[in-house]
Amino acid sequence: MTISQMVTSRAAAALDVSRAARSSKLSAVVMLAAVAVLAALPFAVFSNVTDTLVNLFVLIALASMWNLLAGFGGLVSVGQQAYIGIGAYSVIAFADQGVQPYLAVPLAAVTCVIFAVPTSWLAFRLRGDYFAVGTWVIAEVYRLLVVRIDSVGGGSGKGLAGMSGLDQTLRGALTYWVALALALATIAACYLLLRGRLGLSLMAVRDEETAASSVGIDVRRAKRVVYLVSAAGCGAAGGMITVSSLSVNPDAIFSVQWSAYMIFIVVIGGIGYIEGPLLGAVIFFGLQQLLADYGSWYLVLLGAVGIATALWLPRGLWGLMRDRTGLSLFPVGYFVRGRGA
Amino acid sequence: GGLKGTGGSSSDVLKIGYVSPQTGPLAGFATADNFVVKQIQEAMRSGFTAGGKKRTIEIIIKDTQSNPNRATEVTRQLINSDKVDLIVGSSTPDTTNPVADQCEANGIPNVTTIAPWEAWFHGRNGKPGEGFKYTTLFFFGMKEFADCFFPMWERMDVSNKNVAALWPNDTDANAFRQGLGPMMEKAGYSPIDGGAYQNGATDFSAQIAKFKESGAELFTCTPIPPDFQTFWKQAQQQGFKPKLATVAKVMLFPSEAEALGALTDNIATDFWWSPAHPYKSILDGKSAQQLADDFAAETGKQWTQALGSVYSLFEIAIQAFKEAGDPKDRDEVAARLRGMKLSCMSGDLDFTAGPEPGIAIQHPVGGQWRKGEKFPWDVVIVDNTPNKAVPVGGDLRPTNG
Amino acid sequence: MTEQALLHLDEITKRFGRVTVAKDLTLSVRPGEALGIVGPNGAGKSSLFAMISGDLRPDSGAVWFQGREVTEVPPHTRTRAGIGRTYQVPRPFEHLTVFENVLVCAHQGAALKGRQAWTHAMEVLERTGLAELANTPAGRLALLQRKRLEVARALGTGPRLLLLDEVAGGLTEPEVLELVEVVKQLHAEGLGIVWIEHVVHALVEAVGRMVCLAGGDVIADGEPMRVLADPKVRELYLGGGPETGLADEEGLTDGEDS
Amino acid sequence: MTLLSISDLTVHHGQLRAVDGLNLDLEKGEVLAIIGANGAGKSTLLRALAGLNPPTSGSIRLCGRDITRLPAYKRVSEGIALVPEGRRLFHSLTVEENLLTGAYRRRPGPWTVTRVYELFPWMSDRRRQNASQLSGGEQQSVAIGRALLANPDLLLIDELSLGLAPVIVRRIYEVLPGIVGAGTTALIVEQDVSQAMRVADRVHCLLEGRSVLEGRPRDLTAEQVEHAYFGIGQALPAGSAREGHD
Amino acid sequence: MGWLNAVIQGLLLGGLYALFATGLSLMFGVMRIVNLAHGDLAVVASFLALALVSGTGLPLWIVLVVTVPLFAVLGYLTQRVLLQRSLSSGPLATLLVTFGLSIVLQNVLLEVFSADTRTLDGGSFGTGSFELNGSISIGYLSLATFLLACAALAGIQLFLSRTGLGRMLRASSDDRETANLVGADSRHVYGIATAIAFATVALAGLMFAMRSSFDPATGPSRLIFAFEAVVIGGLGSLWGTLLGGMVLGVTQSLGAQIDPALTLLAGHLVFLAVLAFRPQGLIAGRTA
Numbered sequence A: 001m002t003i004s005q006m007v008t009s010r011a012a013a014a015l016d017v018s019r020a021a022r023s024s025k026l027s028a029v030v031m032l033a034a035v036a037v038l039a040a041l042p043f044a045v046f047s048n049v050t051d052t053l054v055n056l057f058v059l060i061a062l063a064s065m066w067n068l069l070a071g072f073g074g075l076v077s078v079g080q081q082a083y084i085g086i087g088a089y090s091v092i093a094f095a096d097q098g099v100q101p102y103l104a105v106p107l108a109a110v111t112c113v114i115f116a117v118p119t120s121w122l123a124f125r126l127r128g129d130y131f132a133v134g135t136w137v138i139a140e141v142y143r144l145l146v147v148r149i150d151s152v153g154g155g156s157g158k159g160l161a162g163m164s165g166l167d168q169t170l171r172g173a174l175t176y177w178v179a180l181a182l183a184l185a186t187i188a189a190c191y192l193l194l195r196g197r198l199g200l201s202l203m204a205v206r207d208e209e210t211a212a213s214s215v216g217i218d219v220r221r222a223k224r225v226v227y228l229v230s231a232a233g234c235g236a237a238g239g240m241i242t243v244s245s246l247s248v249n250p251d252a253i254f255s256v257q258w259s260a261y262m263i264f265i266v267v268i269g270g271i272g273y274i275e276g277p278l279l280g281a282v283i284f285f286g287l288q289q290l291l292a293d294y295g296s297w298y299l300v301l302l303g304a305v306g307i308a309t310a311l312w313l314p315r316g317l318w319g320l321m322r323d324r325t326g327l328s329l330f331p332v333g334y335f336v337r338g339r340g341a
Numbered sequence B: 001g002g003l004k005g006t007g008g009s010s011s012d013v014l015k016i017g018y019v020s021p022q023t024g025p026l027a028g029f030a031t032a033d034n035f036v037v038k039q040i041q042e043a044m045r046s047g048f049t050a051g052g053k054k055r056t057i058e059i060i061i062k063d064t065q066s067n068p069n070r071a072t073e074v075t076r077q078l079i080n081s082d083k084v085d086l087i088v089g090s091s092t093p094d095t096t097n098p099v100a101d102q103c104e105a106n107g108i109p110n111v112t113t114i115a116p117w118e119a120w121f122h123g124r125n126g127k128p129g130e131g132f133k134y135t136t137l138f139f140f141g142m143k144e145f146a147d148c149f150f151p152m153w154e155r156m157d158v159s160n161k162n163v164a165a166l167w168p169n170d171t172d173a174n175a176f177r178q179g180l181g182p183m184m185e186k187a188g189y190s191p192i193d194g195g196a197y198q199n200g201a202t203d204f205s206a207q208i209a210k211f212k213e214s215g216a217e218l219f220t221c222t223p224i225p226p227d228f229q230t231f232w233k234q235a236q237q238q239g240f241k242p243k244l245a246t247v248a249k250v251m252l253f254p255s256e257a258e259a260l261g262a263l264t265d266n267i268a269t270d271f272w273w274s275p276a277h278p279y280k281s282i283l284d285g286k287s288a289q290q291l292a293d294d295f296a297a298e299t300g301k302q303w304t305q306a307l308g309s310v311y312s313l314f315e316i317a318i319q320a321f322k323e324a325g326d327p328k329d330r331d332e333v334a335a336r337l338r339g340m341k342l343s344c345m346s347g348d349l350d351f352t353a354g355p356e357p358g359i360a361i362q363h364p365v366g367g368q369w370r371k372g373e374k375f376p377w378d379v380v381i382v383d384n385t386p387n388k389a390v391p392v393g394g395d396l397r398p399t400n401g
Numbered sequence C: 001m002t003e004q005a006l007l008h009l010d011e012i013t014k015r016f017g018r019v020t021v022a023k024d025l026t027l028s029v030r031p032g033e034a035l036g037i038v039g040p041n042g043a044g045k046s047s048l049f050a051m052i053s054g055d056l057r058p059d060s061g062a063v064w065f066q067g068r069e070v071t072e073v074p075p076h077t078r079t080r081a082g083i084g085r086t087y088q089v090p091r092p093f094e095h096l097t098v099f100e101n102v103l104v105c106a107h108q109g110a111a112l113k114g115r116q117a118w119t120h121a122m123e124v125l126e127r128t129g130l131a132e133l134a135n136t137p138a139g140r141l142a143l144l145q146r147k148r149l150e151v152a153r154a155l156g157t158g159p160r161l162l163l164l165d166e167v168a169g170g171l172t173e174p175e176v177l178e179l180v181e182v183v184k185q186l187h188a189e190g191l192g193i194v195w196i197e198h199v200v201h202a203l204v205e206a207v208g209r210m211v212c213l214a215g216g217d218v219i220a221d222g223e224p225m226r227v228l229a230d231p232k233v234r235e236l237y238l239g240g241g242p243e244t245g246l247a248d249e250e251g252l253t254d255g256e257d258s
Numbered sequence D: 001m002t003l004l005s006i007s008d009l010t011v012h013h014g015q016l017r018a019v020d021g022l023n024l025d026l027e028k029g030e031v032l033a034i035i036g037a038n039g040a041g042k043s044t045l046l047r048a049l050a051g052l053n054p055p056t057s058g059s060i061r062l063c064g065r066d067i068t069r070l071p072a073y074k075r076v077s078e079g080i081a082l083v084p085e086g087r088r089l090f091h092s093l094t095v096e097e098n099l100l101t102g103a104y105r106r107r108p109g110p111w112t113v114t115r116v117y118e119l120f121p122w123m124s125d126r127r128r129q130n131a132s133q134l135s136g137g138e139q140q141s142v143a144i145g146r147a148l149l150a151n152p153d154l155l156l157i158d159e160l161s162l163g164l165a166p167v168i169v170r171r172i173y174e175v176l177p178g179i180v181g182a183g184t185t186a187l188i189v190e191q192d193v194s195q196a197m198r199v200a201d202r203v204h205c206l207l208e209g210r211s212v213l214e215g216r217p218r219d220l221t222a223e224q225v226e227h228a229y230f231g232i233g234q235a236l237p238a239g240s241a242r243e244g245h246d
Numbered sequence E: 001m002g003w004l005n006a007v008i009q010g011l012l013l014g015g016l017y018a019l020f021a022t023g024l025s026l027m028f029g030v031m032r033i034v035n036l037a038h039g040d041l042a043v044v045a046s047f048l049a050l051a052l053v054s055g056t057g058l059p060l061w062i063v064l065v066v067t068v069p070l071f072a073v074l075g076y077l078t079q080r081v082l083l084q085r086s087l088s089s090g091p092l093a094t095l096l097v098t099f100g101l102s103i104v105l106q107n108v109l110l111e112v113f114s115a116d117t118r119t120l121d122g123g124s125f126g127t128g129s130f131e132l133n134g135s136i137s138i139g140y141l142s143l144a145t146f147l148l149a150c151a152a153l154a155g156i157q158l159f160l161s162r163t164g165l166g167r168m169l170r171a172s173s174d175d176r177e178t179a180n181l182v183g184a185d186s187r188h189v190y191g192i193a194t195a196i197a198f199a200t201v202a203l204a205g206l207m208f209a210m211r212s213s214f215d216p217a218t219g220p221s222r223l224i225f226a227f228e229a230v231v232i233g234g235l236g237s238l239w240g241t242l243l244g245g246m247v248l249g250v251t252q253s254l255g256a257q258i259d260p261a262l263t264l265l266a267g268h269l270v271f272l273a274v275l276a277f278r279p280q281g282l283i284a285g286r287t288a
């Protein structure tokens, strides 16, 4: 007889484990309302607003994916731009084949997964800071390979085909909706993934890899799942970038700057919380919009804000907020109640 | 209600958006931007009549930070937030192409410059014979480079017809590889292609070795400015000293000449604009020489070629507004751009006679950098075969004499 | 032999450079047996656990578990098959709560789901005296609580064979007794147990058989008192001389002598 | 003469008062053992003495000099060395390099690397091995050797016998008088009460950060100690009921 | 002959990479600070030297002698003021601090010096060379850089392995609290190490500036070479970094010999191959 068979009915009855933190019912309602408002926005405001929001959504998607990878999977990658780039180029290539560009965005995610499978084989041989540098170089290799393919424009990049038939206003709105859907999908994916059994294993792997494998977690599989999900998300985001900018340039799309942005957003927002990248992206985006007209000084300020956050707010803004209020929009932890403890 | 779209503005102010790389590696192209904008605003202070109404113009400047993605973004801002009526842009395909792509997609009239037309046209999937509806360009292409460089090569006393060519893998250089290369062969030269390296290289030993081995005494290139500096120094160090260097895309500006120091002497490049060009402003009749002098007086800096080109962007834009029945009608303004013929600060431009519709061609002449008096380095026009209107200021000398 | 044995190590050898941690070592554990392992520091005890749990691959030899060869099987699969282990230096998942630490074991090791997994985790926490700390992040635990958590996690995986590595070190006397009780009870429930410990008197009370490892080899194997009385064990492990100096061992050796 | 004198020392971990108004004097050449249940504050006290946990109030004097606010690294020069809980070896250094870090401050004294190798003979063979590859007990020995090499006047050892084979524990306690005789005073935390009573000149029992019992081993009865251990007047605790209050 | 030339030029280039990677190796490999501002610091040094040369008219070698110690002081201060604090909040915090620093430096340089491309005029020393035979010429500057790299790396390696301070530095990066416990003020130790790292960064920056050109945006593109050199060689081993630099230089040079488009790719592929088949690097330094 094993322990698991010995669970007494008494213990089972007394036990109350909850998944929700305080106020999550209310916040769910608020979030639903917010989503509804966002979805209706193209009918209410001019496209200058929706158009800038597309950037915000892309940032949210990217940062969520990086947070999943680093904050929950412990895989600190500086090379996610590889998938942004592959995603962007797949959209270009699919569109050349006659696929509607918006439909090519999910296909870009699939392409990225296909590329991520063999890449993960190499990347997972590395740990910690080796992994970070290794992924950066892998992304560079992808860039150097892409610029050798003449059919996608070589070093010059290429414009997106298949968009000319669409009415300009409709195109703007469609782009907005697809971007919104992407952001929501990435957040939902993170939430569902982390709420399940896999999520807990992931966090265990992040904290202590050896011990994780000895409690029965298939470490490689767990890591690979997040890596692939993150690749898919970044790929879709890359496709989104192409769809909204209508062209792709290899140096810009494979730039390590993307990783820098992701790190920046996630660390400011709060790493290891699903809400972190959301908050971080909004702040980053706000700063960008507010200061964009001050030329280089805006970047100086942005850098300084990053430094300050890292020094004085290591758990990010959401960490601070959570300490103060206990608020959690997306509770993934477990809380044992009713123990009279 | 339905989708809101971009909306529009209906005032008497005509808004022109201007996109250029004011910061970043390409910033050399934009040194004159602020000055030019001021000049235009000055000239247009009292407004002008267009579409039967008195109009004023407003210019909104955006910086691409030398980054094509950023160029896309700021162009969209101009269209969506600033609701501009027309967009002009300048300097290298990294700017002109994304800007033009956005304008074409959003139906905004657009004119750009300082990018080889091949890179601009083919890089954007232009349909030959048809061109684009909203976007136009004035500059020149491979044939004009050939017309400018070949006569200088002819005049050099060289033992063979090999020409060392340093062309990286980017939009500009690929246009040279595919365009100028075959033309060189037709003219009896053999291009020694160093290979499509990546921008930002730190070592050119392989290319230098190849050039040395070929015995080439003529040299041409289309690199990004920092790479040229690296290459040229290493070439000196490793003993590749061509008799004549005719470079494109680099050594266009005095700052680059200064950065290279003594090694600048007698490097030749293409000049599509200089104070010596006999051109005049269509706005106020100011001559090229006057514009350059004003620039020097106001900023204390030496003139750059971009001065004339950027100036002309606005001349063309204003001309298009003037010619249009309704300057707020984007389709009409775009049609005027495509059909434009004018004589301006950049000489005679004809957008209907180009190699493709909507492209006006300039004819650069050959010039060399020499030690100057007022400024450390000056340009001397040494060969005017392509454009006899430009006076020659000195003799062609070997680069490594 | 391998058929009935719960665990069977067949002539395993493992070297780290010049250090030999196992030399043609053969050892079996019957189902439901409680085996104690003692030996000098660096004898290779923890390494032996690592080879059983799959963290370490032996240079040669084979590991059998429940009649199946598992030498090439990765650690997580072995855990799922029923090998639960603790680490000598605790390795908690610091950002998870104590409950989550054990829950993840119930999910992954014992393949339990939902409420079943929760109750199982809670049950284990109660047995190991951690129930009150269920919602505490493991990173905030004191050393002793960490050691308890190690045991709790191993139990959380629903093992058939429990490997305990120095879980009594640093415990106060009453706590040691308490732990011995827990181990005895687990043993009574039919669990196979292998326990490495330097707190010899605790071991003596809990296990029915003891082996002493030294230099990668079994130097004594059998009934605990007998093993401890073995002159080789006394010399290499307990320390020479007739007077042992340790109160508990005194009692123990006295008992042995009489 | 008095080497160390602690008066009214209070140390907090956040809200928690881990050491609470403690007074303690230590004579030169003495071996003082601190005992107490888990979480009594023993480690915290030692860390405060070594300068790792700043006290909230109270003072620490070493040879009459106030060192309460002295940072940890300066206390080493003053003659304090700690063998910390959990060994804390430098895992990218070899065994010998780990030992040598102990001698960083170059205090003169009897302990040299060679003498430590005499104390733990296995070590000289393994001097080039990476410290992270050592077994648990081996690491503990190196940590002790490292502290000895600082040639301290006051040696603080947390959980001395944890993880050590009996033969090694015995050897260490055999050499302890020698160490103390060479001019070092030792303050040890020992979980094994009987062991502590045997080797120490004096024992000090902590309960929830306060000193509840103090005296020479031979003056104390087993019952006294037991009561002090778990709180006087409190019934002997039964199993897990106690756990939560740690 | 072409191949021999490629190898020789590659080795010399490798010297530059190694010199450039020295500071990174110390900070990344030994102290485990991922310094994303490494490249930008080199550029700052170049601009500083440029400003000194044009501002004071002093000869370049004096400026060199001034800039390097100045940077050492700067390094000590940076460590104490910025990095020290971030160290206690984990590796991501350091990553963000140095990334922020990188952005700040780049853009301040841009505002102060504009985006123009500059170069340091090393005069005849910068462009001079001697001929080994007809087709192989070796630049004085490249050779000097190479020798400097060897000297700097050897010096620091000896410092790390033979001196008490060097040992404490490695100890501190394992466990700062315990380092304090054995008597080292880990903040000071780190400060010294960062000072050394910064001094080598400045030196490398100046060599880079004389060899090629620089502008405020040059830093990041060169950072990756330094990272590769450090990792190919093996984290924690300075000898490894020297070797790593050479391997990278020669690979790139040979790659370019086959096809200039392969230059960077060849370097990256060798790097990935090392990671895949010998993840601890060619000379294993620290345990990963």
Ligand SMILES: Nc1ncnc2c1ncn2[C@@H]1O[C@H](COP(=O)(O)OP(=O)(O)OP(=O)(O)O)[C@@H](O)[C@H]1O
Pocket (backbone or CB within 6 Å): C016, C017, C019, C021, C039, C040, C041, C042, C043, C044, C045, C046, C047, C048, C088, D133, D134, D135, D136, D137, D138, D163, D165
């Ligand atoms: N990865 C490794 N590389 C080199 N040597 C190692 C490695 N791991 C362990 N060793 C050595 O193997 C020997 C056995 O170690 P192990 O941890 O199994 O000992 P142990 O019997 O558990 O000792 P203790 O009672 O002190 O915990 C030790 O001498 C140790 O130094």
Ligand SMILES: Nc1ncnc2c1ncn2[C@@H]1O[C@H](COP(=O)(O)OP(=O)(O)OP(=O)(O)O)[C@@H](O)[C@H]1O
Pocket (backbone or CB within 6 Å): C141, C142, C143, C144, D013, D014, D016, D018, D036, D037, D038, D039, D040, D041, D042, D043, D044, D045, D085, D246
């Ligand atoms: N870093 C810390 N943060 C918060 N609380 C702590 C910390 N370290 C110790 N404590 C708490 O302070 C109290 C005293 O701890 P300390 O480690 O000093 O006890 P101890 O007597 O050494 O116990 P043990 O026998 O378990 O080592 C305990 O309740 C412990 O939980």
Ligand SMILES: [Mg+2]
Pocket (backbone or CB within 6 Å): C045, C046, C047, C088, D135, D136, D137
């Ligand atoms: Mg062990």
Ligand SMILES: [Mg+2]
Pocket (backbone or CB within 6 Å): D042, D043, D044, D085, D158
């Ligand atoms: Mg303790």
